[in-house]
Amino acid sequence: MTNKYKVPPQIEHNVKSAKDIGKGKNAFLSRRTTGDIIFDTVNLIIMILFTITMLYPLLNTVAVSFNDGTDALRGGIHLFPRMFTWDNYKAVLSKELMPTAAKISVLRTVIGTVTSTFVTALLAYVLSRKNFIFKKQLSLIYVITMYVSGGLIPVFLVYKALGLTNSFAVYILPGMVSAFNMLVIRTYMNGLPESLSESAEIDGAGHMTIFIKIIFPLCMPVIATVALFTAVGQWNSWFDAMLYNRMSDNLTTLQYELMKLLSAVTTSGKGQTAQTMEHASGMVTPTSVRAAATVITSLPIICLYPFLQKYFVAGLTIGGVKE
Template structure:
């Protein structure tokens, strides 16, 4: 019996070692597959555009240059677009977080009578919308076109974000709220002093979602503020830059005759790196909250 138990333990230990080894190999391959496109884009961005036409760029630039980034940075209205994008990201994220958190607090309270009906209503809005043209006409009728508010107001309430926060808040013990009520605290005090400090992980998760959405958005700028250059966004300007560069001649002979040795591929790579850099720098600071907030907010309730 003892010998059988020892053999069984050895088989289990061997199986665990095999699993750990295969899992480690799989994760390494997965990380390489995930990161290599980003690294290759970085290599193309720092490599001479004409030289990149030869191909063979994999792990390191063959001919270093900053001309691709200079071409992107010198684009007209790029600085204005960057300022507008930063402003809409900060303001839009804060207002969206505040609005979603307040609504989530309301529908997460047991004493609220219509919380299930409202939750169902918001779930329906995730799958059904009025369409592009009715939405444009609505925004125009509300005076949101050619306005900075079109970047902020339509995105203040998101059904998915609100439901994630509500699910997280539903897992907070009711005794905390009852204790605050016995001390004479109102709903606003309970929300700001009791509930919100416990919701930092899910708040950070939703803030990251909103920030990435605002930072990467360009379609709304093209639809609603296309004629107002002072309200353009960074992504919209980069999109126009890529479109204009792509429409130019890309032959090797024409590139040799230009002072700035850039190609559509190299400029596109530089624009991609500049676009993703702020979010990449922000993500490490929110990562611990991101994982905790998303997993707990998706399980509890």
């Protein structure tokens, strides 16, 4: 249920920079043998098949989302819609809970990411002070949480007792300080020259000033990476909405609404043909509405993807975590 981008410590030194990844050793392959040609051809075919497997389901969903629902039931929609329509999107957007879900999804992503990144970085700062007397103890009580957790039931009961059920805070508070992200940020901070904060200290700057004015800005690369993963995690999660806020329609999220659409189709068993519903001018089906909802829900990720890409490979390689 959590982001998996844990990087083992020993691998870190192997990686020079994110840009190196994927650059091959093509230079000395100038003389090609028959074996080479066969290998390259087979490789090319595999790569093409792989790419098709990755892309086709996504493109097909887009095509279905723009196609008339009842027409799509006839089959044969692959990469392009046959009877173009906006009705599926209109149907999704006119659903009662959609505006709320979109608002909550955006809010939890923005607030959750900003608070979590800042607070986690602050803890990393405290633990990166070399002579801090409780450094070991404080690190330890956080690192332990990476390996043992209370589990679903105790956590649920504690949140309930704290009044976090049926509240927006349950999206923000529980994940606010992440031990793993703290280690990633701290590793980066430990790599910064000590003289920077020392000279600021001599000038009389307090820890908050040093953190906000000097260290935090210098850590931007790692902060960006951590923020990005936090944001994707926030945007994509649906389970907390279902577990803690099921009774509060005003706290639903896009992913949870999409999940409801999905389970409406899966649990209905074989037939989805029967339940066509009339909407506005055209016809929409559960499948076509779900396709439109899927596109809407994944749109922010797809749009951000080019920017994401720059950071996530860096994020994977920065994570030289010790202890």
